Amino acid sequence: MIESFKIIPIGIVRKTDTAVNIDIFEDYTDGLLGLDGFSHISVLYWFDRNDRADKRRVLQVHPRKDSHNPLSGVFATHSPQRPNLIGLTVCKIRSIKGSLIEIEDIDALDGSPVIDIKCYIPGSIRERDVRLPDWV
Amino acid sequence: MIESFKIIPIGIVRKTDTAVNIDIFEDYTDGLLGLDGFSHISVLYWFDRNDRADKRRVLQVHPRKDSHNPLSGVFATHSPQRPNLIGLTVCKIRSIKGSLIEIEDIDALDGSPVIDIKCYIPGSIRERDVRLPDWV
Numbered sequence: 001m002i003e004s005f006k007i008i009p010i011g012i013v014r015k016t017d018t019a020v021n022i023d024i025f026e027d028y029t030d031g032l033l034g035l036d037g038f039s040h041i042s043v044l045y046w047f048d049r050n051d052r053a054d055k056r057r058v059l060q061v062h063p064r065k066d067s068h069n070p071l072s073g074v075f076a077t078h079s080p081q082r083p084n085l086i087g088l089t090v091c092k093i094r095s096i097k098g099s100l101i102e103i104e105d106i107d108a109l110d111g112s113p114v115i116d117i118k119c120y121i122p123g124s125i126r127e128r129d130v131r132l133p134d135w136v
Numbered sequence: 137m138i139e140s141f142k143i144i145p146i147g148i149v150r151k152t153d154t155a156v157n158i159d160i161f162e163d164y165t166d167g168l169l170g171l172d173g174f175s176h177i178s179v180l181y182w183f184d185r186n187d188r189a190d191k192r193r194v195l196q197v198h199p200r201k202d203s204h205n206p207l208s209g210v211f212a213t214h215s216p217q218r219p220n221l222i223g224l225t226v227c228k229i230r231s232i233k234g235s236l237i238e239i240e241d242i243d244a245l246d247g248s249p250v251i252d253i254k255c256y257i258p259g260s261i262r263e264r265d266v267r268l269p270d271w272v
Contacts, residue, residue, distance in 0.1 A: 003249070005143040005182055007220050010211075024211075028219060029194040031210035037269030040261060044222060046141055059166040071178075073169035075146075075160075075177075075253040083164060084143050084251050086180060088224070090259050113139070115210040115220050120184055123226050125176060130258055133173030 011099075011112035013045060013106060022101040022114055031117075036096050040120035041105060043112045046113045047085035063117045070133040076133075087112070090120050145249035147235075149181060149242060158237040158250055165235045167253075172232050176256035179242060182249045183221035191217045205271040212269075226256050235270070 010031070012026040022043065024032060035041070051058070058081040063069040074082040091103040101117075145158040146167070158179065160168060172179070186192070194217040199205040210218040227239040237253075 003145060004188065005145075005184075005221070005249075005251070007141040007143055009139060009141075010219050028195065031211040031219070032204060033196055033212060034269060035209060035212040036150065037267070038212065039265060039267035042224065044220075048141075051141065055235075055253060059164065068199075069195065070170060073167040073171060075164075076169060076171040076174065076255050078254055078257075082145050082252065083167070084180075085141070086222070086252050088178065088180075088254060090270040092261075093263070113141075115141070117221050117248040118214055118224060118265070119212050119268075119272075120261075121214075121272055122261075122263060124259075125226060125228075125256075127258060129175060129228070130233055130256070131173070131175035132255075132257065133170060136255075136257055 007046065008117050009115060010047070013110060013112040013114060014106045015110035017027050020103050020105055022103060022117070024101065026099065029119040032096065035101070035119065038060045038093065038119045040090055040092050041101070042118045042120050043089050043091050043114060045078040045087045045108045047087055048113055049109065050080055050085055056085065057081050058082070063135055080126040086115070138163055143182065143251050145251060147250040149232060149244045149246060149248040151246035156239050156241055158236065158239060158253070160235045162235065168232065171237070171255065174229065174255045176226055176228050177237070178254040178256050179225050179227050179239070179250060180252040181223045181244045182251050183216040183223055185245065186216055188262070192219050192221065194218070199271055205244055222251070
């Protein structure tokens with residue numbers, strides 16, 4: 001038997017023409033204490049539109065849906081088709097008002113379930129050490 | 137009824153005195169194609185030792201288990217106690233050999249289930265824009 005883990009949404013992405021908000025569900029708003037001390041957050045969300053067995057079996061894609069980009073394993077991309085449908089974006093906070101975190105932008109669709117938020121703390125990665133393939 | 141999503145491990149963290157590896161399960165190794173073009177990866181893993189209802193209900197902690205740090209919402213920390221037990225670390229790749237990704241280090245325990253890997257692409261965040269609270 002394969003072990004599995006259960007994810008419960010803690011909030012939802014709300015996008016309008018004028019603002020992008022993360023609306024945290026009431027049960028979880030206590031988890032926001034002190035978040036206003038940070039300028040940026042890592043937002044983890046669920047690619048819920050792809051939550052089908054066939055999409056979760058996809059292991060190789062052309063990045064950015066561009067057939068000119070070399071066929072790549074999904075773990076070498078940020079593809080929304082992958083075994084576990086987790087999206088990850090670092091976002092700049094505009095304001096926090098109650099359960100609403102207004103952010104500058106996110107590459108998630110309106111209505112996407114938010115599954116975790118982490119404060120963003122810059123790491124020790126030196127830019128000159130970062131290596132990327134040509135397609136990026 | 138609350139919606140929930142299912143996470144399946146794609147690999148496991150293997151730590152010894154001399155090396156730290158991510159061992160990707162055979163069913164998912166096709167997802168590694170092209171990962172060797174990157175120097176760094178974001179590794180998402182599951183805090184499986186905390187997968188109990190009481191730990192998942194914790195919404196506020198003293199960061200780094202230090203009572204001198206101000207009580208903070210778990211979303212304003214990287215605490216391993218949180219509603220969805222996802223850990224996230226950016227890791228430098230040492231080598232990729234078959235299903236084994238050797239990395240420099242990770243703050244996960246030996247045996248932690250790995251749930252996703254994403255290529256690391258530096259964002260557009262300017263360091264001078266990043267604001268952090270004093271406890272960091």
